[in-house]
Every structure is written in C-alpha cells, then in structure tokens.
Amino acid sequence: MKIIIVGCGKIGTAILSSLAAEGHDVVAIDNQPAVVDAITDVYDVMGVTGSGADCDTLQEAGVAGAELFVAVTGSDELNMLSCFIAGKLGASHTIARIRNPEYNDSSLGFLRRELGLSMSINPERLAAVEVLNILKFPSAVKIESFSHRNFVMMELWLHADSPFAGARLSDLRQRFGAKFLICTVQRSGEVFIPDGSFTLQAGDKIGMTAMLGELTKLLKSMGIAQKRARDILILGGSRTAYYLAKMLAAVGSNVKIIEQDAAVCESLCESLPKAVVIHGDGTGQELLLEEGLTGMDAFVALTGMDEENILLSIYAASRNVPKVIAKINRDGMAGLAERIGLETMVSPSRIISDVLVRYARALENSLGSPVETLYQLMDGAAEALEFIVNGESDLTGVPLRDLPTRSGILIAAIFRDRKSVLPTGEDVILPGDRVIVIAKGRRLRDLSDILA
Amino acid sequence: MNRRMIVHTLGRMLQLEAVLLLAPLAVALLYREPFVPFLVTAAAAALTGVALALVRPRTHVIYARDGFVLVALSWLFYSAFGALPFVLPGGIPHYIDAFFETMSGFTTTGASILPDPAVLPHGMLFWRSFTHWIGGMGILVLCMAVVPSLSARSIHIMRAEMPGPIVGKLVPRARDTAKILYLIYIGMTLVQIALLCCGGMSLFDSAVYTFGTAGTGGFAPVASSCGGLSPFLQITITVFMVLFGVNFNLYYLLLIRRGKSVLKSAELWTYLGVIACATGAIAANIAPLCATAGQATRHAAFQVASVISTTGFSTTDFNLWPGFSKTILLLLMFCGACAGSTAGGLKVSRLVLLVRMLRRHLQKMTHPRAVGTVKLEGKVVGEETQRGVTNYFALYALLLGGILLLLSLEPFDLETNLSAAISCFNNVGPGLGAVGPAASYAGYSAFSKLVLSFAMLFGRLELYPVLFLFAPSSWMRK
Numbered sequence: 021m022k023i024i025i026v027g028c029g030k031i032g033t034a035i036l037s038s039l040a041a042e043g044h045d046v047v048a049i050d051n052q053p054a055v056v057d058a059i060t061d062v063y064d065v066m067g068v069t070g071s072g073a074d075c076d077t078l079q080e081a082g083v084a085g086a087e088l089f090v091a092v093t094g095s096d097e098l099n100m101l102s103c104f105i106a107g108k109l110g111a112s113h114t115i116a117r118i119r120n121p122e123y124n125d126s127s128l129g130f131l132r133r134e135l136g137l138s139m140s141i142n143p144e145r146l147a148a149v150e151v152l153n154i155l156k157f158p159s160a161v162k163i164e165s166f167s168h169r170n171f172v173m174m175e176l177w178l179h180a181d182s183p184f185a186g187a188r189l190s191d192l193r194q195r196f197g198a199k200f201l202i203c204t205v206q207r208s209g210e211v212f213i214p215d216g217s218f219t220l221q222a223g224d225k226i227g228m229t230a231m232l233g234e235l236t237k238l239l240k241s242m243g244i245a246q247k248r249a250r251d252i253l254i255l256g257g258s259r260t261a262y263y264l265a266k267m268l269a270a271v272g273s274n275v276k277i278i279e280q281d282a283a284v285c286e287s288l289c290e291s292l293p294k295a296v297v298i299h300g301d302g303t304g305q306e307l308l309l310e311e312g313l314t315g316m317d318a319f320v321a322l323t324g325m326d327e328e329n330i331l332l333s334i335y336a337a338s339r340n341v342p343k344v345i346a347k348i349n350r351d352g353m354a355g356l357a358e359r360i361g362l363e364t365m366v367s368p369s370r371i372i373s374d375v376l377v378r379y380a381r382a383l384e385n386s387l388g389s390p391v392e393t394l395y396q397l398m399d400g401a402a403e404a405l406e407f408i409v410n411g412e413s414d415l416t417g418v419p420l421r422d423l424p425t426r427s428g429i430l431i432a433a434i435f436r437d438r439k440s441v442l443p444t445g446e447d448v449i450l451p452g453d454r455v456i457v458i459a460k461g462r463r464l465r466d467l468s469d470i471l472a
Numbered sequence: 473m474n475r476r477m478i479v480h481t482l483g484r485m486l487q488l489e490a491v492l493l494l495a496p497l498a499v500a501l502l503y504r505e506p507f508v509p510f511l512v513t514a515a516a517a518a519l520t521g522v523a524l525a526l527v528r529p530r531t532h533v534i535y536a537r538d539g540f541v542l543v544a545l546s547w548l549f550y551s552a553f554g555a556l557p558f559v560l561p562g563g564i565p566h567y568i569d570a571f572f573e574t575m576s577g578f579t580t581t582g583a584s585i586l587p588d589p590a591v592l593p594h595g596m597l598f599w600r601s602f603t604h605w606i607g608g609m610g611i612l613v614l615c616m617a618v619v620p621s622l623s624a625r626s627i628h629i630m631r632a633e634m635p636g637p638i639v640g641k642l643v644p645r646a647r648d649t650a651k652i653l654y655l656i657y658i659g660m661t662l663v664q665i666a667l668l669c670c671g672g673m674s675l676f677d678s679a680v681y682t683f684g685t686a687g688t689g690g691f692a693p694v695a696s697s698c699g700g701l702s703p704f705l706q707i708t709i710t711v712f713m714v715l716f717g718v719n720f721n722l723y724y725l726l727l728i729r730r731g732k733s734v735l736k737s738a739e740l741w742t743y744l745g746v747i748a749c750a751t752g753a754i755a756a757n758i759a760p761l762c763a764t765a766g767q768a769t770r771h772a773a774f775q776v777a778s779v780i781s782t783t784g785f786s787t788t789d790f791n792l793w794p795g796f797s798k799t800i801l802l803l804l805m806f807c808g809a810c811a812g813s814t815a816g817g818l819k820v821s822r823l824v825l826l827v828r829m830l831r832r833h834l835q836k837m838t839h840p841r842a843v844g845t846v847k848l849e850g851k852v853v854g855e856e857t858q859r860g861v862t863n864y865f866a867l868y869a870l871l872l873g874g875i876l877l878l879l880s881l882e883p884f885d886l887e888t889n890l891s892a893a894i895s896c897f898n899n900v901g902p903g904l905g906a907v908g909p910a911a912s913y914a915g916y917s918a919f920s921k922l923v924l925s926f927a928m929l930f931g932r933l934e935l936y937p938v939l940f941l942f943a944p945s946s947w948m949r950k
Contacts (some may be wrong), residue, residue: 022644040644045642045643045644045645045648047644048862053854060625060627060641061536061625061628062618062625062648064625064644064645064647065644066640066641066644067640069851081560422587
C-alpha cells in the first residue's frame with residue numbers, strides 16, 4: 021500500500037519506520053534536506069524535500085495514487101492544510117496530527133468533517149490517557165483496553181516477593197480464584213507465549229488479560245493492589261501534561277505541575293484552575309523535595325527531553341515515590357531505561373505508530389475480518405489484536421482445540437453478546453464475535469492468518 | 473564494519489554469478505562447442521558462494537562504508553571467477569589476460585587483448601559480451617532485484633554502484649527501484665535485438681552487438697568492430713548508444729507519463745547538444761577523407777556516440793583522422809554520458825554542476841556580497857553535494873595521473889599511454905596510437921594490464937568503493 025508521511029520528526033520517524041517494516045511503500049516529505057537524507061539512509065523509503073502543503077511536492081511524492089496520507093509536522097495548521105490538499109489531489113485516506121487543545125476541545129468533529137479527514141491523531145492526548153489508566157492501576161506498568169471497555173490487557177513486573185514467582189501457570193487460576201490469562205512472558209530479552217506447564221520466575225515481565233473486576237480481585241489476593249494515585253506531581257508543562265492534568269482533575273486527583281517557562285505556567289494556570297502550577301527548574305532536586313516529592317502517590321516526568329525524564333524518574337524512585345512514570349519517545353532509550361531500573365514508561369511515538377499500523381492493516385483488509393484494535397506488547401516483540409469475525413469461514417464453528425493454529429499464536433478472549441469468554445479447547449468462534457489474539461513475531465492482517 | 477554481512481552477501485552474489493554462467497553454457501551446448509569451461513566455473517562459483525553464504529550475519533544493518541567495500545569486493549570476485557572460462561582450453565592462455573578481458577567486460581570498458589576475437593568459440597564470445605550487459609546496470613542492483621531484500625539500508629549499496637553525483641530512488645523501496653531499472657533495461661535490449669535482426673543480422677550477432685551497446689561496453693565479435701556492418705545497422709547502433717547513455721530515471725518518468733519533466737532535464741539537453749556539436753565539427757574536419765558528406769556525418773556521429781557513451785565500438789579507424797578530430801574524441805572520453813545511465817566517464821551532470829559552480833564562484837569574486845545558489849534540474853544543490861563534485865574531480869585527476877605514471881614504464885609513446893589510461897579509466901575501450909580501434913592492448917605487460925584492470929574498476933564504480941577497499945582503515949577492528 022502506498023503511504024505518504026509529511027513531517028519526519030520524532031513521531032513521523034516512528035510512524036514511517038513501523039509502516040516500512042510492515043512492507044508498505046512509504047514516501048517521506050520534510051522541508052529540511054538534511055532530515056530527508058538521514059531518513060532515506062536508514063529506512064527503505066523514498067524521500068521528497070518540500071512543504072507538505074505544496075502541490076508540486078505532493079505530486080512529486082505521487083499523492084494521486086496514495087491510499088494513506090499522514091501529516092504529522094509540528095504545526096496543526098500545516099497538517100490540516102496538507103491533508104485537505106492531498107485529499108483534493110486524490111489521496112484516499114488522510115490523517116492529520118492535531119494536538120492544540122483549542123482545536124481538540126470543541127471543534128474537532130467539525131474540522132474533521134469539513135476538511136475530509138479520515139482521522140485526527142493527538143499523540144499527547146493518547147499518551148495522557150495511557151498515563152491516566154496506569155495511575156488508576158499503579159501496580160501495572162502498562163494497561164490497555166479493547167473495544168469492550170472493561171476488558172484489559174495489563175503488563176507488570178514480577179518482583180522477588182511476588183506470589184507468582186516460581187509458580188506454574190496451570191496452578192495459578194485455582195490458587196488465586198480469579199479468571200485471568202497470562203499471555204506473554206518476557207524474560208531476559210526474550211518473549212514467550214507460555215502454556216500451562218510454564219513456570220514463572222522473579223524478574224519476568226508478564227502480560228495478562230482479564231475483566232477489570234477480576235483483575236482487582238487478583239491483585240488484592242496477590243497483595244500488590246495499590247489504591248488509585250491521588251496526589252500527583254507532574255514535571256514539565258507540555259501538552260501531554262495539560263491533557264493529563266485536566267483528566268486527573270476531572271476524577272478528583274490533586275495535581276501539581278512544575279514548569280520552567282513562566283509564560284507556559286501562566287497559560288496552564290488559566291486553563292487548569294484546579295491544578296497547582298509551580299514555576300521553577302524541575303531538574304533541581306531541591307525544588308522537587310520542597311514541593312513534597314516524597315509524599316506524592318505518583319511522579320510523572322513529561323518534559324520534552326527523554327534523558328531528563330529518565331534521570332528524574334530514577335531520582336523519584338530512589339526517594340520511594342510509589343509510582344513513577346516517564347515519557348520516552350525514542351525506542352532505544354526505553355530499553356536502556358528499563359535496564360537501569362525504570363519500570364513504567366509511556367511513549368507517544370509508539371502509541372501513534374500502533375494506531376497507524378492498525379489503520380493501515382484494516383485498510384488493506386477491508387473485506388475479511390479486519391483488525392479493530394492493535395497494541396504492541398513487550399517492546400514490539402508481540403502484538404495484541406482485536407478482530408471482528410465477519411461471516412462464516414474455516415475458523416468458525418470449529419472447537420479451538422481442533423483449529424490448526426500456527427506457533428506463537430494465542431486466542432486470549434472471545435466476546436459474544438457483550439460477554440467475555442476465557443477460551444478453552446471446547447469453545448468455538450462464531451460469526452459476529454470479537455476475538456482477541458496475541459501473536460508473537462507475526463504480523464496478522466486477518467483473523468484467518470492465525471491458521472497454519 | 474559488518475564483515476559477516478559482507479561475506480554473506482558476497483556468497484549470495486557468487487551464487488547469482490553461477491546462475492548467470494548458465495547462459496553461455498546453453499550457447500555452447502547449442503553450437504556443440506566444449507561446455508566444460510562454463511560448467512567448471514559455474515560449479516566453482518556456486519560452491520564458493522554456498523560456502524561464503526554459510527557465514528550468518530549477526531545483524532543485517534550496513535553503513536555507507538560497508539556498502540562501498542561490498543560493491544568493490546563483489547566486482548573483483550565477479551571478474552576473478554568470470555575470467556576462468558577463458559583460461560580453460562580453447563580460450564585465452566594467460567590468466568592475467570583473461571582477467572583483464574573480463575574486468576573490461578564487467579566494467580563495460582570494451583578494451584580487449586585479443587587482436588582478433590573471432591578465434592574464440594561462440595560460447596566464449598557470448599559470455600564476453602554478456603558481462604557487458606550484466607555490468608552495465610550493475611551486479612548488485614541485479615542481485616537486489618532478484619534476491620529478497622538484502623537490508624533495509626540497501627540504499628548504501630545502490631549509491632555505491634549507481635553512477636552520478638546524486639542517487640535517488642524511483643519508488644519507495646530499493647528493491648522495486650532495482651526491478652524497474654532492470655525491466656526498462658531488458659525492454660530496450662530486446663527492442664535493439666529485434667531491430668538488428670530486421671537489418672539482416674543473425675540472432676547471435678544481434679545479441680552480442682546489443683549487449684555491447686546496452687552496457688555501453690564495446691566488445692564486438694570481429695576485429696573490425698562495426699566497420700563491416702550495413703549503414704542501417706550502424707545508424708541503429710548509433711541511436712541506441714545515445715539512448716543507453718541517457719539517465720534511466722527519465723525513461724521511468726516517460727513510462728509514468730510525466731514527459732514534461734523529461735523535457736526540462738538540463739543534463740539531457742546538454743548531452744544531446746554536445747553530441748550534435750561534436751558530430752558537426754568532426755564531420756567538417758574529416759569531410760576530405762570521405763566520399764560523401766553523408767558518409768562523413770555517419771562516421772562522425774557513430775564515433776562521437778560511441779565515445780561519449782563510453783561504448784567503444786568503431787566503424788572506421790579514427791586513429792587515422794586529423795589531430796582536431798582525435799582531440800575532440802579524447803575530450804569526449806572525459807565527458808561521458810548522463811548520470812544514472814550504463815555509461816562511464818565523469819558524467820554530464822557533474823560537468824554541468826562544475827561549470828555552474830565555477831560561474832557562481834566568479835560572480836562571488838566580483839560581487840563578494842552576492843548571494844546565489846547553484847541549481848540542477850530546478851533544484852538547489854546543497855553545499856555537501858557541491859563539495860562532493862569538486863572533491864570527486866580532484867580525486868579523479870590524481871588517480872588518472874597515478875595510472876599514467878605507472879603505464880609510462882612501458883615502451884610506448886605518450887599518446888598511446890595517455891589515451892590508454894584515459895580510455896580505460898573512463899570505461900571507453902579503444903584509445904589512440906598503438907591501442908587504437910584497429911589494434912589491441914595485447915602489447916602491454918602483465919603488470920600494466922593489472923593496473924589498467926583496476927583503472928577500469930575505479931572508473932566504473934566511481935572511485936570511492938575501490939579506494940575504501942584498499943584503505944587500511946576499512947579493515948582495522950575499529
């Protein structure tokens with residue numbers, strides 16, 4: 021599929037690298053020749069230098085034959101204009117990054133409709149939502165929901181004192197009396213899709229799916245349930261911080277934001293009446309302590325610099341803040357930060373590339389059983405996908421134990437009539453079901469791809 | 473440096489050469505000639521290839537330096553193995569001679585050590601010209617087109633092998649770009665074979681002449697090159713020599729119906745303009761030697777097209793022409809054809825850039841505060857690329873001087889040595905004096921033949937890959 025991406029910043033590069041890896045024909049547009057050169061050196065994509073809102077540039081990039089057009093420059097207005105022009109020149113689907121709160125708060129639907137956008141993406145908002153979800157369940161390092169809101173996938177680290185450590189998977193469900201499924205295990209850099217005979221160890225990072233209620237029950241009986249974080253310190257007054265503070269205020273949490281730019285502080289103060297905004301350099305540890313870091317339930321580092329976020333998060337963790345979250349945009353950094361002891365990280369660029377990869381796969385496969393939701397798990401080594409089963413096929417009506425599935429595939433859940441089934445060998449997939457599949461090392465486009 | 477990846481890819485390349493050797497094998501079988509040389513060589517290449525490919529790379533990531541070294545090594549190995557069929561009974565007795573001939577083939581030079589190629593059996597003649605065709609578009613580009621993706625960063629390989637100051641892709645993926653280039657190449661080759669057949673040439677000769685034209689190589693199956701051909705055939709070959717010297721990107725633009733951008737190409741117009749002017753000047757200069765003005769123009773056009781596209785065919789012994797015509801031809805050898813074509817030489821786009829940079833520099837000297845840019849094909853050329861062009865030019869001059877110095881140990885006159893160095897370095901083929909179109913390189917010593925072989929490789933790969941291959945820093949563990 022032919023895809024054009026305008027703007028090769030952090031987000032743009034993350035998107036084009038994952039879409040090129042998916043095997044799409046990607047053309048990257050940026051107005052800086054040096055950036056275009058650097059991109060084409062590293063990724064197998066074509067580069068065009070110019071403005072995304074310039075007809076000649078767009079035509080040179082072959083906009084008329086493009087199925088997907090994504091504008092993710094730093095400017096919302098340029099993104100909207102590029103998408104509008106691209107749509108008029110023949111691009112089938114257009115996606116613009118619109119992140120300014122002014123556009124997002126009220127007029128987004130109107131803009132989207134009038135500009136003919138297929139979708140608008142707001143990495144900062146999505147990152148804020150992800151942080152919010154984690155703050156609701158502080159035991160998790162990552163929590164994702166599917167179209168059935170109460171069904172979630174959660175990742176957590178097993179510490180040495182965890183009751184899971186040393187246990188066989190087949191014994192777990194009885195012992196804890198909750199309905200859940202462990203789908204993935206990451207151990208020293210390798211990812212497994214475990215079966216019943218798998219034994220967990222301390223130091224593993226596990227991914228499990230369950231209904232929210234069951235999950236709470238499980239975490240309680242494990243003794244690691246934490247109450248929702250109420251007092252939260254946010255470092256950096258970025259857009260992500262704005263969205264997060266707004267959402268947190270809505271659920272009644274106490275938010276304190278530290279930002280070093282006075283003008284940004286002012287505008288945050290205006291738009292977030294309930295939050296406490298501190299003007300000062302948050303990289304100074306004195307200021308953090310003065311603002312009560314040690315008494316906080318959670319510390320969230322959302323500055324624009326990955327390095328700052330990592331270092332200050334580690335500092336906060338060393339001060340025994342119960343939950344520490346760092347925003348990290350570069351994938352390489354995330355692995356490194358994990359090695360030096362940072363557990364929870366949120367990456368806007370990864371969230372957005374998940375969204376676009378899902379969108380592109382669904383476009384390619386609009387006739388079969390398309391991908392409804394997609395999450396990368398365990399740093400991209402595995403994927404969780406939600407499919408809607410459209411009509412009868414080889415898959416439907418066959419007991420799961422008789423389905424010839426490929427290796428590295430796990431059917432994690434089936435939803436039927438708004439109820440979830442934790443699948444056993446006797447269960448069958450029926451038309452109209454929603455199926456959640458965990459796949460390791462494969463890129464599924466259609467539900468039928470799970471068959472050998 | 474990712475040595476494992478280089479060795480592994482080299483293995484795959486040799487396997488590909490083994491497959492390519494099946495073509496002359498089939499020709500030899502068809503003409504009931506000894507086919508053992510090709511069988512043995514193919515087996516040797518295949519076995520070595522499989523052995524090298526057993527080395528598993530730990531990572532597929534390659535950088536610019538790996539790309540350069542890989543390309544240079546591949547060409548060396550291809551020539552080393554490609555020379556084997558000639559050495560086995562019935563061909564060229566000395567390995568150095570065979571190596572020179574094969575290197576001359578792959579680099580599309582067309583310089584030969586055979587006074588009369590007609591003594592070779594059909595299979596060997598076919599292989600000799602087939603190397604032109606393979607080398608024309610590039611062996612790694614071929615590998616990229618047929619072998620599933622070598623690496624996401626294969627642009628480094630492409631850049632090392634494709635000629636020209638700026639190498640871009642036609643379509644987003646390097647592999648698809650390679651495929652498109654080869655499809656255009658194959659299409660044009662087939663058209664020319666068909667036209668030559670229509671002109672009354674046998675299928676075998678058509679193929680051999682076409683391979684020589686398409687790769688802008690210049691090996692002919694007879695000593696008289698194109699001298700014995702009918703005017704129709706000579707004109708057809710002239711036109712195709714010019715066509716294969718055009719940037720292939722322009723053909724792609726034509727195919728996707730963006731003809732307007734083709735007409736705006738400054739490089740194309742300069743190229744055609746130079747051909748027209750040189751033809752006119754030479755035709756006027758040699759008119760007294762020819763029977764009619766038409767004949768003079770035909771000979772002039774053929775020789776100009778042959779030299780500027782760095783093919784090296786000839787219809788007449790231009791060694792006997794007046795000094796003015798010979799000098800024009802010698803200068804055209806430097807010029808070469810368009811970037812992104814199968815031709816050698818400095819490339820027209822580099823010369824256009826050099827002239828424009830020079831103009832800008834002169835302007836800057838008279839108006840020190842003037843602000844200006846250098847443009848090519850409507851786009852501003854960055855400082856980096858401009859520096860690249862001047863550096864290339866300097867390196868080119870230095871290397872040419874070095875080659876000339878090494879050749880001057882031979883007992884030939886300066887005209888012969890100078891033209892031999894220029895001709896081989898620019899992948900043209902015939903020179904002047906004792907290496908003129910009617911003579912061969914047989915008189916040179918083994919040492920000089922090796923020097924010239926590397927001169928050809930330097931010229932075909934545009935200096936840097938071979939330079940990095942020999943640079944000790946490439947091989948240090950750093």
